[in-house]
Amino acid sequence: MTDTFDMGEGYKVRDLSQAGHGRMKIDWAESRMPVMMKLRDEHAAKQSLEGMRIAGCLHVTKETAVLVETLKAAGAEISWSGCNPLSTQDDVAAALADAGVSIYAWHGMDVEEFYWCIDRTLDFKPTLTLDDGADLIFRVHDKHPELIETLIGGTEETTTGVHRLRAMADAGALKYPVIAVNDAETKWDFDNVFGTGQSSIDGILRATSVLLAGKNFVVAGFGHCGSGCAMRASGMGANVIATEVKPTAALKAVLNGFSVMTMDEAARVGDVFITATGCKDVIVGRHFETMKDGAVVCNTGHYDCEINLVELEEMATSKREIRANCEEYTLKDGRRIYVLAQGRLVNLAAAEGHPSEVMDMSFANQFLSMVRMAREGKDLKVAVHDIPDDQDQEIAKIKLAESGHDLDQLTADQLHYLTDYAAGT
Ligand code: 9W1
Numbered sequence: 103m104t105d106t107f108d109m110g111e112g113y114k115v116r117d118l119s120q121a122g123h124g125r126m127k128i129d130w131a132e133s134r135m136p137v138m139m140k141l142r143d144e145h146a147a148k149q150s151l152e153g154m155r156i157a158g159c160l161h162v163t164k165e166t167a168v169l170v171e172t173l174k175a176a177g178a179e180i181s182w183s184g185c186n187p188l189s190t191q192d193d194v195a196a197a198l199a200d201a202g203v204s205i206y207a208w209h210g211m212d213v214e215e216f217y218w219c220i221d222r223t224l225d226f227k228p229t230l231t232l233d234d235g236a237d238l239i240f241r242v243h244d245k246h247p248e249l250i251e252t253l254i255g256g257t258e259e260t261t262t263g264v265h266r267l268r269a270m271a272d273a274g275a276l277k278y279p280v281i282a283v284n285d286a287e288t289k290w291d292f293d294n295v296f297g298t299g300q301s302s303i304d305g306i307l308r309a310t311s312v313l314l315a316g317k318n319f320v321v322a323g324f325g326h327c328g329s330g331c332a333m334r335a336s337g338m339g340a341n342v343i344a345t346e347v348k349p350t351a352a353l354k355a356v357l358n359g360f361s362v363m364t365m366d367e368a369a370r371v372g373d374v375f376i377t378a379t380g381c382k383d384v385i386v387g388r389h390f391e392t393m394k395d396g397a398v399v400c401n402t403g404h405y406d407c408e409i410n411l412v413e414l415e416e417m418a419t420s421k422r423e424i425r426a427n428c429e430e431y432t433l434k435d436g437r438r439i440y441v442l443a444q445g446r447l448v449n450l451a452a453a454e455g456h457p458s459e460v461m462d463m464s465f466a467n468q469f470l471s472m473v474r475m476a477r478e479g480k481d482l483k484v485a486v487h488d489i490p491d492d493q494d495q496e497i498a499k500i501k502l503a504e505s506g507h508d509l510d511q512l513t514a515d516q517l518h519y520l521t522d523y524a525a526g527t
Contacts, residue, residue: 108196112181112204114219116192124167124197131164134458136504137466137497138168145176150473152177157228159220159238160259161189162207165461167198172469178230180204181223185234187211189450217241224249230472231256236263243270243277255279255475255482257468259289268486279482281471286489288463288497291326297456298449299330302376302402303338305452309427309442310398312374315339320372322365323379324348324355327402331376332360343368345384369393376448377401377408387413390439400442402449409445427452466497 108118160166162184184190184207195207206219220241231238236258242249258264264284270276319340321332332342344355345365352362369389377384380403401408418431431439443451470493
């Protein structure tokens, strides 16, 4: 790692000469994000964000670049930082800096640099903040309360961020309105089921190149993420086994045609294991004791505590990285267990996160929330607001139309039948 940076008026990135590569990635993402491109056309014509200064703090990826350039096209001034030092793609950051965006982001920055970057994005006194993790909102409240007067509102992308903001609002500590982008159906359902589902399988395949057909694929946790992984694995010919603690979730797995058993049972028969529970110690020492030679174990759930690697480490006689993101643990009896991405999120560490087509809808929610706040101005109450259902429907409608799928429409008579209780059954 070098300590050189490219720095100019209003940006700091790793290496501006990578801008060409970054631009190619952004072009690719644009071609897979029809909702964003449609909104870009529409709101560039209307200049819906004219006069808005938007500070954003969100993973600097090719998809995020499409969001940034859509906000810009709609007339906003932008300043940007990454919300996670490890998710920043330096070539994408370079392309944005090259296009005149005030961006402060580079891969592998430390905590001090992280807050320095956030502070730079607040220098132009934003009217709106856009968050993934709520770091900007917290930073404004903690260190720059003088900015609150001119702030119209903010958005938050993640579940954790929204939880913390609701707690803040309940305590009367939230000082400007926030829209919870996380709680939209077009964000939550598609990110978790289809985004995590595909990218987790992608991570497993990149790290191992195993054949899934005919294998016993064990999914711990049959929530949105787990069911997404289960369906994709099933589509590739694996026998899916789900483990659960929640009766209705287990029943869903059964009615989808999957087996349900305890992890103690599944450990003996599984070939590939993925944890997606959000809880700790899902796969522990006693499970490793009974696993087959060659078992592959990974996690797409809560950080890196779902698989107890401390216990595995104690049982192992040796450990080596046999390929990128794939570590082989050899046990006393000679059995080998393969752990992917050191138990961290396999879809981010070994693959590329959610595909552009999925981020298209999540970011459409971000964009339309920005437009809504610009329109409503200071009329929006200081609270955590939900995405209205018509915004979800509108995004899904554009996505369908842009990919060539037509919807039926209710006749006036059918509408009457559905809405008038007196019309009878
Ligand atoms: N977000 N554009 C890693 C992503 C880290 C990451 C994280 C995404 C996107 C879950 C957002 C190594 C992209 C992001 C590529 C990558 C996320 C954390 C996206 C998936 C969420 C903690 N959370 N996300 N694309 N890193 O895919 O913005 O490759």
